[in-house]
Amino acid sequence: xxxxxxxxxxxxxxxxxxxxxxxxxxxxxxxxxxxxxxxxxxxxxxxxxxxxxxxxxxxxxxxxxxxxxxxxxxxxxxxxxxxxxxxxxxxxxxxxxxxxxxxxxxxxxxxxxxxxxxxxxxxxxxxxxxxxxxxxxxxxxxxxxxxxxxxxxxxxxxxxxxxxxxxxxxxxxxxxxxxxxxxxxxxxxxxxxxxxxxxxxxxxxxxxxxxxxxxxxxxxxxxxxxxxxxxxxxxxxxxxxxxxxxxxxxxxxxxxxxxxxxxxxxxxxxxxxxxxxxxxxxxxxxxxxxxxxxxxxxxxxxxxxxxxxxxxxxxxxxxxxxxxxxxxxxxxxxxxxxxxxxxxxxxxxxxxxxxxxxxxxxxxxxxxxxxxxxxxxxxxxxxxxxxxxxxxxxxxxxxxxxxxxxxxxxxxxxxxxxxxxxxxxxxxxxxxxxxxxxxxxxxxxxxxxxxxxxxxxxxxxxxxxxxxxxxxxxxxxxxxxxxxxxxxxxxxxxxxxxxxxxxxxxxxxxxxxxxxxxxxxxxxxxxxxxxxxxxxxxxxxxxxxxxxxxxxxxxxxxxxxxxxxxxxxxxxxxxxxxxxxxxxxxxxxxxxxxxxxxxxxxxxxxxxxxxxxxxxxxxxxxxxxxxxxxxxxxxxxxxxxxxxxxxxxxxxxxxxxxxxxxxxxxxxxxxxxxxxxxxxxxxxxxxxxxxxxxxxxxxxxxxxxxxxxxxxxxxxxxxxxxxxxxxxxxxxxxxxxxxxxxxxxxxxxxxxxxx
Numbered sequence: 001x002x003x004x005x006x007x008x009x010x011x012x013x014x015x016x017x018x019x020x021x022x023x024x025x026x027x028x029x030x031x032x033x034x035x036x037x038x039x040x041x042x043x044x045x046x047x048x049x050x051x052x053x054x055x056x057x058x059x060x061x062x063x064x065x066x067x068x069x070x071x072x073x074x075x076x077x078x079x080x081x082x083x084x085x086x087x088x089x090x091x092x093x094x095x096x097x098x099x100x101x102x103x104x105x106x107x108x109x110x111x112x113x114x115x116x117x118x119x120x121x122x123x124x125x126x127x128x129x130x131x132x133x134x135x136x137x138x139x140x141x142x143x144x145x146x147x148x149x150x151x152x153x154x155x156x157x158x159x160x161x162x163x164x165x166x167x168x169x170x171x172x173x174x175x176x177x178x179x180x181x182x183x184x185x186x187x188x189x190x191x192x193x194x195x196x197x198x199x200x201x202x203x204x205x206x207x208x209x210x211x212x213x214x215x216x217x218x219x220x221x222x223x224x225x226x227x228x229x230x231x232x233x234x235x236x237x238x239x240x241x242x243x244x245x246x247x248x249x250x251x252x253x254x255x256x257x258x259x260x261x262x263x264x265x266x267x268x269x270x271x272x273x274x275x276x277x278x279x280x281x282x283x284x285x286x287x288x289x290x291x292x293x294x295x296x297x298x299x300x301x302x303x304x305x306x307x308x309x310x311x312x313x314x315x316x317x318x319x320x321x322x323x324x325x326x327x328x329x330x331x332x333x334x335x336x337x338x339x340x341x342x343x344x345x346x347x348x349x350x351x352x353x354x355x356x357x358x359x360x361x362x363x364x365x366x367x368x369x370x371x372x373x374x375x376x377x378x379x380x381x382x383x384x385x386x387x388x389x390x391x392x393x394x395x396x397x398x399x400x401x402x403x404x405x406x407x408x409x410x411x412x413x414x415x416x417x418x419x420x421x422x423x424x425x426x427x428x429x430x431x432x433x434x435x436x437x438x439x440x441x442x443x444x445x446x447x448x449x450x451x452x453x454x455x456x457x458x459x460x461x462x463x464x465x466x467x468x469x470x471x472x473x474x475x476x477x478x479x480x481x482x483x484x485x486x487x488x489x490x491x492x493x494x495x496x497x498x499x500x501x502x503x504x505x506x507x508x509x510x511x512x513x514x515x516x517x518x519x520x521x522x523x524x525x526x527x528x529x530x531x532x533x534x535x536x537x538x539x540x541x542x543x544x545x546x547x548x549x550x551x552x553x554x555x556x557x558x559x560x561x562x563x564x565x566x567x568x569x570x571x572x573x574x575x576x577x578x579x580x581x582x583x584x585x586x587x588x589x590x591x592x593x594x595x596x597x598x599x600x601x602x603x604x605x606x607x608x609x610x611x612x613x614x615x616x617x618x619x620x621x622x623x624x625x626x627x628x629x630x631x632x633x634x635x636x637x638x639x640x641x642x643x644x645x646x647x648x649x650x651x652x653x654x655x656x657x658x659x660x661x662x663x664x665x666x667x668x669x670x671x672x673x674x675x676x677x678x679x680x681x682x683x684x685x686x687x688x689x690x691x692x693x694x695x696x697x698x699x700x701x702x703x704x705x706x707x708x709x710x711x712x713x714x715x716x717x718x719x720x721x722x723x724x725x726x727x728x729x730x731x732x733x734x735x736x737x738x739x740x741x742x743x744x745x746x747x748x749x750x751x752x753x754x755x
Contacts (some may be wrong), residue, residue, distance in 0.1 A: 024151070029393040031155055033139060036134030039162030042504065043130035043172045045512035049527075052126045052174070055514040057555060057572050059176035063125050065093065066102045066176075070109055070121050077102070078265075084567040085557070086579060087549050087601065095265040096575060100218030100460070101178050104128070129171040129180035135424075136171075137162040139187040146194045146395055147388070150433040152600045160321035163186075163503040166373035166421035169511045179418060182219035185211055187422045190402075193229055193253065194395045200245030205252035212253070213260025216267055223276050224419050228405055229253065230283035232398045241394060242290050254284045275328075282320075289316055354633060355574055358626035361415040371409075372510075373417055375502045376495055377428040384427025399423060432492065439488040452517055518558060518616070518712075530614070533559070536713035537609070539706050540564035544605060551598060552607040553587070553620055553627060554580050560607070569601055584631035585639055587666040588624070593638075594665040595701040598718050606702055606716045610670045612685040613677065613711040619687065621653060621670055626675030668697035669716055672704060677711075 002034075046055065054063045069077040078094040085091045101490040105124050112119045138159040144157035162168060170179040181685065189211045196204035216222040233250050236242070258271045258280075271277045356362055370378050385403045388396035402423045409419035513519060518530035540550065541564045550566050557571020570580050598606070611619035620627075631639040643660040645651055653661065653671075661667055675683040675696040683692040702716035 028151075028155065032158060035155070035162050037138050038159075039133040039137050040130045042163050042507050043133060043168060043512075045172070045508040046514060047126070047173045048507075049512065049519075050514060050517050050529075052123060053514055053517065054122070054125065054176055054562070055172070055174040055516075056177070056197075057515065057558050059125075059174070059558075060570065061558040062101055062176050062178075063122070064558075064562045066105045066125055067121060067612050069102050069106045074103070074106070078694060084565075085561060085571055086572075087569050087577065088699035089569045089576065089579065091573065091575075092524065094371055096573065097266060098178055098216075098220065098264070100214060101128075101176070101181060101526075103217070104181055117424065125176045126174045127302055129175050129177075130173050132184045133162060133167070133171050134182050136167070136184040138421060139184055139191055140425055143187060143191040143194065143310040143422075144429055146191065146198065147399060147426065148430055148433065150430075152436065153433035155431045156432055157426050160377060160425035160429055161422065163500065163507075164377065164421050164425055165503055165506040165511065166417045166424070168503070168507050169373065170418055172507070172512050174514055178219040182215060182221060183418060183422070185215040185218060186221070186225065186419070189215055189225055190341055190398075190422075193249070194398060196253065197245060197394055197398075200248045202248060202252050205249045206256055208249075209253045209256035209260060212257040212558055213263070213595070217264050218263040219335050221416075221419065222261070226271075226277055226280050228402060230280045231405065231729070232401050233286055233287065234279075234283050235397055235401055236394060237286065237290060239397070241397075246394075247287060248290050251284070251288055251691075253543075285320070298663075321421060353577075354626060354629040355577055355580060358472055358623070358630070361413070365411055365414045365417060369414065369417065371711055372506065374421070374424055375422050376499050378639060380428035380431045381424045382427075383431035384429070387430050399427060403427060404426060405750055436489070436492060440485055509545045516563075530710055530712070532712035534563065535708050536706065536715060537563035540605070540607075540715070548604040549602050550605050551583060551586070551601070551603040553583065553609075553623065555623070556607065556609070569603065578634055581631045581634040584627035585635060587620075588628045588631055588639055588644075588664050588665045589699045591665060591668070591699070593612065595718075598701075599721070603718050605705065606665075606669065606718065607667045608666065608714050608716075610711060611687050612670070612674065615686040616710075616712055617687050619670075619712070622687065624664075625651065627666070652690070653688055653692070655693045662697065665702075669702065669714060671697055672699055672714075674711075 044268070046053075054060055065077070065080075068080060072080075077099075080093040081090055083090045105121065105128055108128070109119065109121050109126050112124075140144065140161035141154040141158040145154040147153070170177060171183070189208055192204055192208035192211060195201075195206050203255075206218070212222070212225060215225060229250070233246060236246060261267050261271050262269060272281065287314075300494045374381070381403070385400060388399045392400075406416075406420040406423050409416040419546070435460060472537050516533040518532070520528045520530060522528050540548075540560070544566060546566075548566055549562050551569045551571065552560065554570040554572060554574060556574075557568045560566055563573060570583050574580060582597060582601070586594040589597075609616075609619045610621065611617060625641065628639060628644055629640050632641055644658060644664075646656060646658060650656070652658075654669070657667075671692065673696065675692065678684070681694050683694075684690065685692055685698075700718070700719075702718050704714070705717040706715040707713070
């Protein structure tokens with residue numbers, strides 16, 4: 001007996017559909033919450049293994065500036081002249097930095113204090129980068145959703161972005177650098193740009209310009225956005241895809257974004273006066289021309305418009321070229337800076353600007369680094385870009401342009417792996433989502449019910465291959481079978497688990513060790529902390545006068561200012577190449593030359609990093625040639641790099657080292673009294689792997705004041721003039737240098753050249 005059933009009413013069907021949609025939305029929110037939690041948790045290894053501490057070098061200045069901002073207010077911070085750096089020049093801090101990072105931390109600090117949450121500014125600075133990583137994962141989710149209709153692609157992109165080592169490398173807890181918030185702003189700005197382009201909305205384009213201005217205030221890498229969005233628009237115009245949506249979105253973004261970026265004192269009029277910003281201006285003008293020509297085309301007959309188009313394009317091209325050439329020659333448009341020019345010519349910096357080439361993160365990226373930072377995403381990345389070519393809508397063109405642009409720059413500079421990682425995560429997520437959707441969702445075709453005998457024989461004959469083998473088909477065998485779906489799902493699950501394992505290992509072992517705290521393994525496997533840096537900086541803070549000037553290589557300037565709170569000659573800002581070269585000359589010269597330089601700059605202590613005892617390869621002897629090269633760029637007649645190499649072209653520190661090397665102040669300060677740690681004739685440098693001379697160097701102009709436990713940091717006090725090396729016959733030379741300095745002062749103050 002059949003039972004009658006009632007079909008659901010339209011209202012009930014809509015209610016069920018709405019309930020299903022709400023359930024999916026709730027699941028997505030929960031998954032995104034877990035992804036954000038995983039992104040934050042994976043960046044806390046440094047806090048768990050060591051402590052809540054600021055990492056690396058640049059973050060120490062950012063932390064010091066943030067403390068000043070919180071203590072003195074925004075306007076005092078904006079007008080802050082820091083007289084404890086770049087002695088005796090000082091630094092106009094408000095006009096020489098990107099304030100976005102400090103202001104963001106200050107806002108969080110005052111907001112939490114307003115809510116009566118007792119929090120220290122240091123903890124906010126340490127945890128800001130992990131907190132922003134969760135926002136970056138969400139931004140990657142939004143950007144990917146604009147590229148595909150697959151519900152899983154956005155979640156995969158968020159997961160990839162949350163734990164990819166290419167992004168974690170600059171966003172672990174304690175990495176308080178500009179990239180901490182800049183990568184989130186980069187991805188979110190791109191999302192807003194795609195949204196504005198798809199809708200042709202002034203509102204979304206204005207939001208894109210607003211976040212672009214925030215990005216400009218946070219990181220010098222904003223130039224990547226400044227060039228990528230115009231390149232995307234230019235590609236669409238060449239493809240004949242002009243539309244009112246494109247015109248509205250780009251015109252609004254460029255106008256408002258340029259005005260917003262010019263509010264940052266460090267940027268100023270650069271958006272309209274430097275070559276790096278000219279592509280954006282040129283595309284803006286080109287877009288206006290296209291819009292005008294299309295308007296004329298709608299009002300002028302086609303025959304007349306053809307002639308008008310040729311004349312107009314030719315005249316505008318000539319006027320544009322002459323205008324750019326004239327403005328550049330007149331000095332209104334600055335040429336490409338050396339930092340940007342080195343991206344196009346990888347050998348330029350090493351030849352002309354050695355201080356840029358001396359930074360390890362400015363070196364070209366080795367192939368293994370791509371696999372180390374991206375793992376399996378590196379081979380899913382091309383597949384995702386290929387999928388964009390299948391549809392090639394406006395937003396897909398953006399991914400293609402971004403992929404090409406980002407890949408090139410990531411190849412020429414290690415640091416720019418950061419800008420490539422977001423598009424790799426988006427494209428890889430699209431590839432994985434497409435793969436899973438194809439194999440797990442696809443249904444097998446419906447079987448044919450009746451087939452005639454002749455048709456069956458013809459089909460069987462057609463399925464024979466050239467070797468005479470017969471190919472059979474079955475609804476249970478092939479890509480539509482349950483077995484094949486299980487295999488694909490299991491394989492992809494295994495790949496994803498291995499990816500998570502790799503990301504966790506890289507994060508915990510490679511990217512979570514602060515530079516100021518070194519860790520080693522004991523024979524029993526336990527961790528041993530080497531704290532020489534903080535030991536030395538604490539000694540400076542407690543045992544020297546508050547105005548004692550410290551000379552060191554520029555790498556350690558920010559750390560000395562942040563932890564020791566003492567004035568320094570140079571630091572990581574590297575804005576004055578001549579001042580840095582002066583320190584390089586003092587380090588690479590004989591004491592008779594170095595001492596007048598130190599006296600002229602009122603140096604009280606000299607700090608050097610030496611790793612020969614412990615095997616620490618990041619010491620000053622390994623960096624020494626860069627000091628020589630930078631000094632040689634300013635004083636080519638006084639400092640020569642070839643003098644530090646043997647006749648066979650070897651850079652040596654043992655008995656075979658050149659006299660210039662052995663007599664340099666850096667060599668003497670590094671190996672002074674080092675032989676006393678070994679039996680006679682057994683002194684060895686464990687970094688360079690060589691036996692040292694039996695007779696160690698002798699110092700006349702400085703005296704040892706402090707050596708850390710593991711001899712990594714050595715601090716020397718500069719002697720007064722009356723106490724300098726009289727028993728070694730060097731006093732006369734020092735006296736002559738001192739008298740020469742006095743005579744120079746009588747003729748007028750020496751002006752340092754500022755590059």
